[in-house]
Amino acid sequence: MKMITLQHARARRPCYMKMITLQHYLVLGAVLFVSGLLTILLKRNAIGILMGVELILNAANVNLVAFNYYAHGTAEGGVALSGQVFAIFVIVLAAAEAAVALAIFLNFYNNFSTIDVERAQNLKG
Amino acid sequence: MPLPAILLILATLFPLIGFIVLMFVGKRMGNPLSGYFGTLLIGLSFACSVWATISWLQGGSLPNGQVWGAGKQPINLPYQWIPVGNGIGQEHKGFLDIGVWVDSLTVSMFSMVTLVSTLVHVFSIGYMAEDKRFPRFFTYLGLFCFSMLGLVIGGTALQLFIFWELVGLCSYLLIGFWYEKKAASNAAIKAFVTNRVGDFGFLIGFGILFFNLGNVTLPDMWKILGTAGSGLPITLPNGQIFSAGLLTIMGIGLFFGAVGKSAQFPLHVWLPDAMEGPTPVSALIHAATMVAAGVYLVGRIFPVLTPDAKLFIAIIGCTTLTMAALIAIAQSDIKKVLAYSTVSQLGYMIMALGVGSWMGGLFHLITHAFFKALLFLGSGSVIHAAHHEQEMPQYGGLIRKIPVTGITFFIAVLAIAGTGFGEIGFSGFYSKDTIIAQAGAFASLATSHGGSKLYWLLFILPTAVAYITAFYMTRCWTLTFLGKPRNQQLYDHAHESPILWGPLVMLAILSIFGGVIGVQLMLRNSINETKNYLAQRGTTISGYETAWQSKLPGEFGSRVGGEATTEAAPEAAAEPEPGRPLTLHEAEHHGHRLVVQWVSWAFIVGIGLGIVMYLPGYSIARRLVAIPPLGWIHQWLYHRMYFDELYFSVFVGITLSLSALAAWFDRWIVDGLVNGAAWAVRQSAFAAGAHDKYVIDGAVNGMGDLAQDIGAAVRSPQTGRIRMYVTVLFVAVALGMAGALIAVMSR
Numbered sequence: 001m002k003m004i005t006l007q008h009a010r011a012r013r014p015c016y017m018k019m020i021t022l023q024h025y026l027v028l029g030a031v032l033f034v035s036g037l038l039t040i041l042l043k044r045n046a047i048g049i050l051m052g053v054e055l056i057l058n059a060a061n062v063n064l065v066a067f068n069y070y071a072h073g074t075a076e077g078g079v080a081l082s083g084q085v086f087a088i089f090v091i092v093l094a095a096a097e098a099a100v101a102l103a104i105f106l107n108f109y110n111n112f113s114t115i116d117v118e119r120a121q122n123l124k125g
Numbered sequence: 126m127p128l129p130a131i132l133l134i135l136a137t138l139f140p141l142i143g144f145i146v147l148m149f150v151g152k153r154m155g156n157p158l159s160g161y162f163g164t165l166l167i168g169l170s171f172a173c174s175v176w177a178t179i180s181w182l183q184g185g186s187l188p189n190g191q192v193w194g195a196g197k198q199p200i201n202l203p204y205q206w207i208p209v210g211n212g213i214g215q216e217h218k219g220f221l222d223i224g225v226w227v228d229s230l231t232v233s234m235f236s237m238v239t240l241v242s243t244l245v246h247v248f249s250i251g252y253m254a255e256d257k258r259f260p261r262f263f264t265y266l267g268l269f270c271f272s273m274l275g276l277v278i279g280g281t282a283l284q285l286f287i288f289w290e291l292v293g294l295c296s297y298l299l300i301g302f303w304y305e306k307k308a309a310s311n312a313a314i315k316a317f318v319t320n321r322v323g324d325f326g327f328l329i330g331f332g333i334l335f336f337n338l339g340n341v342t343l344p345d346m347w348k349i350l351g352t353a354g355s356g357l358p359i360t361l362p363n364g365q366i367f368s369a370g371l372l373t374i375m376g377i378g379l380f381f382g383a384v385g386k387s388a389q390f391p392l393h394v395w396l397p398d399a400m401e402g403p404t405p406v407s408a409l410i411h412a413a414t415m416v417a418a419g420v421y422l423v424g425r426i427f428p429v430l431t432p433d434a435k436l437f438i439a440i441i442g443c444t445t446l447t448m449a450a451l452i453a454i455a456q457s458d459i460k461k462v463l464a465y466s467t468v469s470q471l472g473y474m475i476m477a478l479g480v481g482s483w484m485g486g487l488f489h490l491i492t493h494a495f496f497k498a499l500l501f502l503g504s505g506s507v508i509h510a511a512h513h514e515q516e517m518p519q520y521g522g523l524i525r526k527i528p529v530t531g532i533t534f535f536i537a538v539l540a541i542a543g544t545g546f547g548e549i550g551f552s553g554f555y556s557k558d559t560i561i562a563q564a565g566a567f568a569s570l571a572t573s574h575g576g577s578k579l580y581w582l583l584f585i586l587p588t589a590v591a592y593i594t595a596f597y598m599t600r601c602w603t604l605t606f607l608g609k610p611r612n613q614q615l616y617d618h619a620h621e622s623p624i625l626w627g628p629l630v631m632l633a634i635l636s637i638f639g640g641v642i643g644v645q646l647m648l649r650n651s652i653n654e655t656k657n658y659l660a661q662r663g664t665t666i667s668g669y670e671t672a673w674q675s676k677l678p679g680e681f682g683s684r685v686g687g688e689a690t691t692e693a694a695p696e697a698a699a700e701p702e703p704g705r706p707l708t709l710h711e712a713e714h715h716g717h718r719l720v721v722q723w724v725s726w727a728f729i730v731g732i733g734l735g736i737v738m739y740l741p742g743y744s745i746a747r748r749l750v751a752i753p754p755l756g757w758i759h760q761w762l763y764h765r766m767y768f769d770e771l772y773f774s775v776f777v778g779i780t781l782s783l784s785a786l787a788a789w790f791d792r793w794i795v796d797g798l799v800n801g802a803a804w805a806v807r808q809s810a811f812a813a814g815a816h817d818k819y820v821i822d823g824a825v826n827g828m829g830d831l832a833q834d835i836g837a838a839v840r841s842p843q844t845g846r847i848r849m850y851v852t853v854l855f856v857a858v859a860l861g862m863a864g865a866l867i868a869v870m871s872r
Contacts, residue, residue: 037855040851041848041851117846118846118848121845
């Protein structure tokens with residue numbers, strides 16, 4: 001989906017003023033990031049927090065892909081894909097992280113019969 | 126080794142064996158057996174001595190051809206002992222020797238000591254039969270005999286000193302034998318302490334001798350210092366000068382040992398108290414042998430005495446004999462009378478040595494041993510018969526109950542009184558007359574050479590005391606054996622113990638014939654032997670008989686000696702015209718004449734007066750004492766001239782006040798220091814405790830508290846609320862980024 005968008009954007013670039021610029025992506029990334037952050041800050045539910053984390057990661061992904069496009073998009077004779085590769089890694093990492101986190105939450109639930117993170121204070125000094 | 130030396134060493138060792146055996150198994154041996162055993166050994170000792178005497182008289186020769194024997198050469202066997210000193214003039218340089226010195230004097234002394242010891246042992250078996258510490262008594266006696274014989278055989282001054290102390294110890298042990306009696310244990314301590322004073326002088330003299338000679342064997346001492354009698358300084362073989370003053374001090378120092386042991390004037394106080402010991406001990410130790418050891422010592426050091434030292438000795442002896450004889454008159458305890466009589470006779474011997482009569486002094490030593498041992502054993506027999514009553518006022522008429530004792534006692538009285546007619550008499554007659562004659566000779570010689578008239582006191586006092594001696598001894602005998610019984614009960618129960626007889630009779634025979642059995646001959650031999658020995662080694666000593674001559678005033682001293690040897694006309698000197706200084710020979714002649722004039726009737730006067738005064742008991746004496754001045758004198762003498770009180774108040778008093786002072790010092794100063802130190806330690810301990818509690822612990826606890834506080838402080842942000850962490854993280858990152866942005870923008 002993103003790939004198509006990028007191809008599309010590059011093809012039409014020189015012709016018009018009102019096109020999607022880097023700032024749009026950055027704003028999107030920022031919105032996503034802040035949404036994720038707020039989710040983390042405001043949610044008590046561990047699953048919710050996990051979701052917030054996913055949002056933040058994806059905000060970073062948006063930024064990575066956008067930066068890659070705008071940094072290398074005009075290069076002749078090849079397409080630089082390091083931003084996209086990074087994003088894929090992050091997705092994989094997020095999946096792995098989700099798996100680990102869910103395992104932790106499961107244990108947490110087993111111990112506390114809840115997944116409210118406010119209850120996880122046993123390690124407080 | 127020559128036979129007499131072997132025999133005498135054996136004789137010395139037998140009592141030691143007895144002592145050791147009895148010490149370990151004496152108690153098991155029990156009452157009569159241990160006594161028999163001790164007696165057997167001392168008897169063997171006596172047999173050895175007799176055999177040695179016979180062998181000595183026969184003489185013999187060493188493998189190197191040197192002859193020994195009576196009148197020839199002494200036997201000198203020195204052995205290296207302690208490697209100290211830098212001896213001059215003897216074979217064993219750099220060694221303190223011990224050794225054996227056998228001459229006629231040694232042999233005579235051995236015979237006398239072992240004989241008296243044997244008799245006293247026999248007597249003791251009977252006398253001590255009921256004592257519960259019977260074996261111990263013979264143990265001590267054995268040790269004493271060993272010590273005494275060791276003293277006599279010793280060939281060095283060191284040995285003399287060692288055995289000197291040993292006999293002192295035995296004396297202490299035996300005086301305090303009945304230590305349950307307070308008086309006995311006190312007397313033992315008194316004897317020991319008093320002797321210590323004298324021994325201190327001995328040590329000083331010994332130290333001077335050893336320091337200058339480096340060795341102290343008798344022959345070396347005589348050889349090197351034998352000319353001391355001239356009163357001149359002596360040049361030692363190593364070139365140093367031994368001054369006459371130091372020689373005098375040395376002589377007086379050594380003599381002070383004799384003053385203690387022989388109970389001479391300032392230190393005589395222990396001997397009468399020593400009578401608290403068992404009577405056989407008094408006879409053996411405090412009459413016949415040990416107290417005579419002082420005389421023996423002076424006899425051995427005689428050639429090294431300077432004229433000044435000899436004069437000192439003579440004065441001490443003269444004082445002692447007079448004082449003791451006077452005190453003896455007024456005593457009521459039979460043993461006290463005998464004790465003072467002993468002191469007086471010892472004074473005679475010491476004075477004899479002081480006025481130059483070596484022969485007289487040692488002759489009297491041996492004869493006195495016999496009759497004084499007899500007197501003491503006799504008194505022991507009386508006390509035994511009287512069930513341990515010693516006060517003469519309780520006696521009287523006992524001769525009818527204990528005739529053997531009474532007769533032998535009277536023989537001893539005759540002997541001590543010097544009974545004799547012309548040339549024949551009891552033993553004391555010979556020895557005492559020799560002494561007084563020599564004293565007379567000394568006095569007449571000294572005064573005729575311009576000396577003070579006071580020299581005559583050295584003759585007059587002994588002469589007067591010869592009368593007094595006869596008187597007080599007769600008084601003692603009369604009060605005990607003659608007259609009416611004053612205590613009928615005591616008289617009725619008195620009985621003579623058979624075993625006590627033998628020794629008494631034996632000693633009585635010796636008291637009668639002791640003067641004519643050749644003791645004088647042996648003593649003269651002894652002088653000759655010593656002279657021969659030294660002559661062979663190139664020394665002539667200034668003589669035993671005439672050593673005092675140089676004490677004469679003026680420059681006559683050495684000249685008289687020369688005249689005496691050259692002049693060979695005794696008859697011509699019989700009537701010296703007045704005013705001319707006497708020669709030595711004339712003086713001796715004069716002395717003998719004085720004795721014949723003044724002393725020959727002393728015993729008759731004394732004995733007669735004694736019997737007349739005391740035959741009716743105390744009545745005449747009591748009437749005399751009622752006359753005031755006589756009464757006062759009697760009181761004075763009865764209380765022994767208040768010497769004990771004087772010594773008590775002076776020496777004991779000073780000692781006690783010093784000890785009180787020391788106690789005060791100890792209590793307040795020393796204890797104060799100690800307690801103060803303890804207090805200081807305690808205070809500093811408190812300080813250290815406080816330091817530990819507040820500073821050290823404070824620091825440690827403070828560290829803990831600090832860590833805890835920091836922990837608490839640091840812990841507070843760790844709320845465990847994950848959303849807060851995220852907030853903080855975010856705010857921090859945001860702030861950081863904002864800062865970075867501002868920093869970038871402001872560039």
